[in-house]
Amino acid sequence: MGGDGEDDRDDERGIEREYSRRRKMSRGRFVALCIVQGNFALQMARPDIIPGRYRLLAVALMALLGVWAILTARRGRTTVGADGVTTRGAFRVRRWAWHDIYDLRVETNPGQRRADVKSLTYLYDNDGRRARLPHLDDWQLPDLWAEVADLHTASARHRGMTWERRPAVEVRIRERVAHRKAQERAITGALIVFFAGLAYLLWEIFTDADPHPFLLLLCAPLAAYALLAPLFRRRYIRALAPA
Structure with missing residues (x-):
């Protein structure tokens, strides 16, 4: 009796949902x-x-x-159904079956001070990879945390397993976080080099010097990225390692 009542309540709320702008x-x-x-x-x-x-x-x-x-x-939209989760962007569509999904997590937007969106929802697969779920955020939804909690509850019977933490997947998630943060830092460094090269290129153009756009705008930023990425990755792996 109690189990049937829970299923009825889930059916009333529904697992078929679409989150758009x-x-x-x-x-x-x-x-x-x-x-x-x-x-x-x-x-x-x-x-x-x-x-x-x-x-x-x-x-x-x-x-x-x-x-x-x-x-x-x-x-852009996120669609949730009995078969899993689908995201659509400007040109790309991605789909995950429920048994391939490890977790749905609400995380703080790194650029929240300058953005309307303060919290975002990410999907993590069983290999620790994550994907942002478009429009499943606190700007489009008044109570994002309650919505994601309800998704966990409503999708439990479609997954065939509970939403439990698995140590091996958590390790892969930490490794990917370190790699992602290192990439972000390295890209930032490469962009700084790019804009510095662009400023120097404009100075060369205005002074009638011999400009070197290929070297300044491509080679130098790529070299900066190649140098910074492994340095930051080692740093973040040490910082994120459990004590």
Whole structure:
């Protein structure tokens, strides 16, 4: 009797759910985006700042970024059903069966001070890999923690197993966290080198020197990444290792 009642309550709430964009970005974020785009358009309109061929490249990159953002906002969604979880982005669709899913976790957004979204939901598979679940966050949902807890409960009978922690998977998760953090730091370092090279390249152009765009904008950032990634990875593996 008690088990049947729980199943009835799960059926009333339903496991078939779709999370898509319900709220637009905040006014502050919208104003900041308009300021950035306006400044970009102003700089591109000044022929004395950037030569024509570089201006076309910058405009093309900005246009591609805009198309990606629009498609992500319109197509992005997370679908949960009896068969598992499906995510859709601007161009990519990914699917996980319930038996391949290790956990669904709410985590703090690293850029929360500058973002509307303070908490995000990630799916972890049995190999420790994680994937963000689009629009399953505290900006689109008023009580994200309760929603994810309800998903755990409603999906339990479809998984065929409980949501228990497994030490081997937790170790793989920590290793992947270390690798991911190292990549993020190394990419940040590479971007710093890239923009420093871009500034130097512009100086060379304005002073009629012989520019070296391939060396400054590609070789130097790649070399910085190759040097920093293993250094940061060793550091984070030591920091994340259990005491």
